[in-house]
Amino acid sequence: MKYYKDHYDVIVIGGALAGLSSALMLADKGLDVLVLERHNLPGGIATSFVRGGIEIEAALHEMMSIGPKENRLKVGKFLDDMGVDIDWLQVPEAYHASLPGVEVTLHPGLERFSREVDAQVPGTYEKVLKLLQLCNTVFNSVNELSIHPMSKPQMLLKHEAFVKTAGYSTKEVIDTFDLPQKAVDLLAPYWIYVGSGFSELPFTIFSVLMADYIGYGSMIPRKLSHEMSLKMAERAEAMGVQIEYRQQVDKILVKNGKAYGVRTARGDVIRSDYVISSAYPNAVYSHMIEPAREVPEKATKMVNARRLSLTAFSVIMILDRPAQELNIHDYSIFRGDTMDTDVLYENLAGLGPYRYLTCICHNYGNPDVTPEGTCSFSITVLPRVDGWKSVSADDYDRVKHEVAKQLIDDMSAYFGVNLLDHVLEIVIETPMTVAHYTKAWNGCIYGYAHTMQDHIIARLQTGNEERLIQGLEFAGAHAISGDGMGPQVTNGRKAAKNILDDIAAKEAAKK
Ligand SMILES: Cc1cc2nc3c(=O)[nH]c(=O)nc-3n(C[C@H](O)[C@H](O)[C@H](O)COP(=O)(O)OP(=O)(O)OC[C@H]3O[C@@H](n4cnc5c(N)ncnc54)[C@H](O)[C@@H]3O)c2cc1C
Structure with missing residues (x-):
């Protein structure tokens, strides 16, 4: 039996949120799409696993850009428009800030938060x-x-605040408000979701983060992040997309500067007009282009010039008591012994002790997520890839357990409860777990760091120049909109749009 068609309009490498968003949008426009996913399930990091009969969220703390049913934001609207029906639950709070001299739970809504x-x-x-x-x-x-x-003069007329702040860092803009440090600290906890200290973080990125999360609040799917992946894959297949699991793409085939298909680890050569890659550009340009001489010199320079952002280390536990009985009272806790984000960013370069962590108790957003009388509680730090790259195979187990112990001890002291006495299940995810499971380059979950030199506005302007191989697009945390599950939907759509625009331009040229 023949496994693949002779030809597809588009092959998507990777069936996670970015790849599936591309597939949905392209199928919606009538294109013939094949998704090749190396794992046996869709979703990549947006997944769950089962321990002791309990389904456990692997990653998601909170989704941005969903919005309530009557006022959807862009990601929620896209999923609705595509017929991906997710049972969204509103997260009840913004966060609990546990910072030097302050313990407070803050809630979404610009006025309420203020x-x-x-x-x-x-x-x-x-x-x-x-x-x-x-x-x-x-x-x-x-x-x-x-x-x-729009053009710069038009932008200046219609989007003055955007233009005026675009060249400034978060620190520079916040400084102009002359706020007491404690107030700045209370505005800072989400910085870790974009992974750059305030001196380097473009104010534009901070604005999007705050307006989205604080303005509208965040959401989670009732059936965990895997609900998104499964329903997106199911819907894509219903729309005619062919999804093949357990199929790793080893090579992207290129001739005369144009991608024309892929070769899988199994040896299948599959042809297409376009390829969308969820694999990092670092992987693509270092070993996936065939023949290697087709790798543009600029591509190597580009990936070398970019700085990889953060990876993740997470201790996920199912505990044998309801959360309140363990003194856990919040959905989300951000805890640090300083809120100087530049100092914290430096601390993330090493292997701990880590000075800033984030905890989630899903039961506060999704009461039935674990069996009655238990709760789920995770502690996460988001280190830079640098430190973890240096851990040898011999040291790995020791480092992993030391870091996990530091995090558990810290939160046990905070709650006044030894969490280890209450563990029903415990899983430790490290940067190596992420790299192994999703093939994310060095386990990086955030793509390339947002810096004042390299961020969304610059990337939007140079985006077309970075499409170095005709017919090859990228979709994933490494693409223009950066990290996070919501932004992956946007990244996936952008890759699909590039292809649709290209097809439209070719059609127009024929006329
Ligand atoms: C612990 C943790 C907590 C997080 N919390 C949040 C959160 O609260 N909110 C949020 O928005 N984001 C969160 N994130 C980040 C978010 O999960 C990622 O930014 C996002 O999921 C990345 O999606 P992606 O589509 O780029 O890639 P991935 O999810 O990494 O998927 C890539 C896919 O491509 C496949 N693939 C790769 N190479 C190949 C190949 N050669 N052939 C075939 N298939 C291939 C992989 O198997 C995988 O399925 C968290 C991440 C972690 C690890």
């Missing part, structure tokens, strides 16, 4: 609200400009 900060740092309400409103204005501009690009 009032709650004001209750901790009296007299800051107006300034904090003004800052968040500025974030919101920039966020609206980013959303509009990503769909309707």
Whole structure:
């Protein structure tokens, strides 16, 4: 029996959120799409696993860009439009901040959040609200400009705040508000979701982060992140996409600067007009292009010039008591012994002790997520890839257990409960787990770091110049919109749009 057709319009490498979003959008426009996924399930990092009969979330803390049913944000709207029906649950709070001298739970809603900060740092309400409103204005501009690009003079007229702040770091803009440090600290916890200290983090990225998460709150799927992957894959197949699991793509076939198909580890050569890669450009340009002489010199320079962002280390536990009985009272806790994000960023270069961590108790957003009388609790740090790259095979087990112990001890002391006395199941995910499971380059889950030299605005401007092999697009955390499960949907759509625009341009040229 023949496994593959002779030819596809598009082959997508990787059946995770980015790849599946591309497939959905292309199938919706009538293209013939093949998705090749090396794992036996869709989703990549957006997955779950079962221990002791309990399904456990592998990664997701919270999704951005979903929005309530009556006012969907871009990711929620796309999934709705594609007929991917997810049972979304609203996360009840923004976060609990456990920082030097402050313990407070803050909630979404720009005004509510500002009032709650004001209750901790009296007299800051107006300034904090003004800052968040500025974030919101920039966020609206980013959303509009990503769909309707415009000339600089037009932009200046319609998107003044965006243009005026675009060249500045988060620190530079926040400094102009002259807020007490404690208030700045309370605005900072989400920095880890974009992974750059405030001196290096473009204000535009901070704005999108804050306006989306604080303005609208975050969501989670009732059946864990795997609900997204499974339903997207199911819907894509219903729309005619062929998805083949356990099929690793080893090579992207290129002739005269144009991609024309792939070769799988099993040896199948499959032809297509376009290829979308969820594999990192580092992997593609270092060993996946066949023949290797087709790798453009600029491609090697480009991947070498970019800095990989963060990876993840996570201790995921199922505990034998309801959360309240273990003094766990929040969905999300960000805890640090400083909130100087530049200092914390440096701390993430090593192997611990880590000074900033994030914890999730899913039961507060999804009460039935574990059996009655138990709860799920995870502790995560997001280190830079640098330190973990240096861990030898001989040292791996020791380092993994030392880091896990540090995190568990820290949170046990915080709750006044020895969490290890209550463990029903425990799983330790390391950067190596991520690399092994998804093939993410060096286990990097965030793609390339957002810096003042290299961020979404610059990437949008240079995006076309970086399409170095005709017919080859990238979709994943390494693409323009960067890291996170929500942004993967946007990255996947962008890769699909590039292909649709290319096809439209060719059709127009024929006329
Ligand atoms: C512990 C943890 C917590 C996180 N929490 C959050 C959160 O709360 N909110 C959030 O938004 N994001 C979170 N993230 C980040 C988020 O999961 C990632 O940014 C995102 O899922 C990356 O998606 P992706 O589509 O780029 O890639 P991946 O999920 O890495 O998927 C890549 C896919 O491509 C496949 N593949 C790769 N190479 C090949 C090949 N050669 N052939 C065939 N298939 C291939 C892989 O098997 C995989 O399925 C978290 C991540 C971790 C690890």
